[in-house]
Amino acid sequence: MGELLLGMDIGTYSSKGVLVRPDGTIVKSATVPHTMDIPHPGWAEQDADGVWWHDVLELCHELIDGDPVRGNDVAAVALSAIGPCLLPLDSVGRPLRKGILYGVDTRAMNEIDELAERLGEDAVMRHSGMAFTSQAIGPKILWLQHHEPEVWARTDKLHTASSYLVYRLTGEHVMDRHTASHYMPLIDIHALEWNDALGSRLAGQDLLPRLGWSDEQAGVVSAAAADATGLAPGTPVAVGAVDALSEAISAGVTKPGDLMIMYGSSTFFILIEETPHPDPRVWTTAGAFKDQYALAAGMSTTGSLTRWFRDQFARDLPQDSAYQELFDGARRVPPGAEGLLLLPYFSGERTPINDPLAKGVLAGLTLSHTRDHLYRSVLEGIALGIRHNLETFQAIGIPIKRVMAVGGGAQSAMWPQIVSDAGHVRQHLPRITIGASYGDAYLAGLCAGLVEPGSIGSWNPPQVSIHPNEDHYPLYDERYRQYQTLYQATREVVHELGTTADDRHPSAAK
Structure with a gap:
């Protein structure tokens, strides 16, 4: 194997890939546009093979084209994608329907009410660390059972977008703990393991992927995936992350008190903390790395x-x-x-x-x-x-020590300035603004042992500060x-x- 680190991110409207050296130097990058399906008001879907896997293949073909990069030049791969999503697979790993997307898909409102009433809102908060919202996957599983019983009857595994792509590359069923935090009420937020102690009986553990931290190895590129992508068989593949978490990592948001504001198709917030502070207004999740938590939040349309x-x-x-x-x-x-x-x-x-x-x-x-x-x-x-x-985070009592602004919308000087003025907040922009795929490359480096933990600050230090106009x-x-x-x-x-x-x-x- 060589030393290049391949990061790929599947976003809401486009996918990006980047090849990076272990010192953070970018060798090559590529972007593939796509669309989101809205088949009914309040629904949001994407085709797992026609969009997610298709984009991985396109990015690999653009980045590993033999001039000058070949498959065996890549030391490790990490992927991120929109999430949390719900994708049911059959017994041979084929998608049974299009993926049901994250919180912008609001189809399961009745199921949210049903689960909250059945399980008790206080019990759900104690067990899962957050209240049921459109971001939660449990109600969407129940929606699938109610409205597409023929699909549910054939379901053998439940995946999100990033874990499905890891499966296509490696044949392994594994999901990062941050994304899995939203599979409530099927996870214990304190142990960060699958646990249906509430007795929701939504899904047996045999339907759920094993859990891992974002920088751990999920598996290696299979022979079939190598033929499809151009990667070398046996290339390590990291567990990966949801796109917003990889974006936060790309900007050095890895220490308690660090806050990311991601100016993407939706605006996402990740505030790193050492211990969980559940609050029904936001989402308490695992972080990317062992013994780390995060308060996450998200606006739907920005x-x-x-x-x-x-x-x-x-x-x-x-x-x-x-x-x-x-x-x-x-x-x-x-x-x-x-x-x-x-x-x-x-x-x-x-x-x-x-x-x-x-x-x-x-x-x-x-x-x-x-x-x-x-x-x-x-x-x-x-x-x-x-x-x-931001005021909600402050009301919960978590100190915000540093704010990093990332994403395409942060590239316009005007928009972050309006946010700083309206929110009374100083923001920093990192030197490299590629985003989640760059964070994925860093995760690939950690997985392969080619970069030191905590070295993202030298990869991508803050370069610009936006001061509010009082x-x-x-x-x-x-x-x-x-x-x-x-x-x-x-x-x-x-x-x-x-x-x-x-x-x-x-x-x-x-």
Whole structure:
């Protein structure tokens, strides 16, 4: 084997791969775009082979093309992917349906209520460390049993996106503990092992992959996977992680008090801690490494909201420069968007309100407002949602020592600045901004023993700091108060609208 480390990340709308030397130097990178299926309002799915595995093959073929990299130049592989997802496999490892995605998929609302009532909310919190939300997999397993019994009858294994890809590479059924934390109530958050002590009887342990830490070896590349990918047979493959956790690792968020804000299709937060502090507003999970925990949180539609805005209201702009022109236009609008206020709940909302029936709301429109005002209100609404999550972490009592901003949205100087101003927070951007696939390469290095634990700081030190503009504090403090008031004032109406639009039973909107 050579010394190159291969990291691959399967995201919501694209997949990225990178080859890295053990000192962190990037040799080669590639990106493959794809789409997300929304077959019904509130549903979100992707094809496990047609998207996830297809993208792995495409990335391998682009990165390991023999010029100059060959398969035996790769020392180890690590993968991350969107998660937590639910993918049932049959007895020979074939997907039985498309993968049901993470918290943006809100189909299991009735099942959330059913499990919470059956098991008791307090008991669930004690056992699993978090409350049932659209991010939880247990209710989605129950949904599968209720609505697709023929699929459930054939289910032999339950996987998430990253664990399925590890299985395709190695033939091993293994899942990282961070992702598994969301398979509640099937896991004990304190022991970090599968344990159905609550008696939910959702799934026997024979259906669940074994658990591992993100930097541990899951297996090695099989002969069949080697033929498909160009990797050498026997190449070590790490357990890997969910994409947000690998993104945090890529930016050096590995020590207690480190917080990542990921500006992606959704905004994700990971705050590293030494011991669990369960709170129903956020998610208590395992960290990437042994004896480490994390408080995680996530907004549902942030980067996907800016993409929606571009696709629907900026069709006249050149595709390759549309975002830049939108940001330039929003920059000409003063803070506060001249009276506009947006709730960015276009796919429901995850933390901290955990309301899958929430909807987007734009308040304050007049005939004088332009597209520039609207886009500015989108950026500010997301920033206020980020502040809501940051204040929730602080209310739980976990000190935030350092904030690292990562993801595609962090590459625009304007958007993180609005977040810093609205949230009263200083942010740091790392030198290398490739993201989760870079964190995966680091995990591959740990798995192969080619990098030292804790060395990610030398791989990717902070390079830029974003200081909040205190002159904007009073305006954004007032907007934040109005933001919270607007949600409470419109909640009942948008629930009713959503119930009608989605043809859901009225009891789901409580």
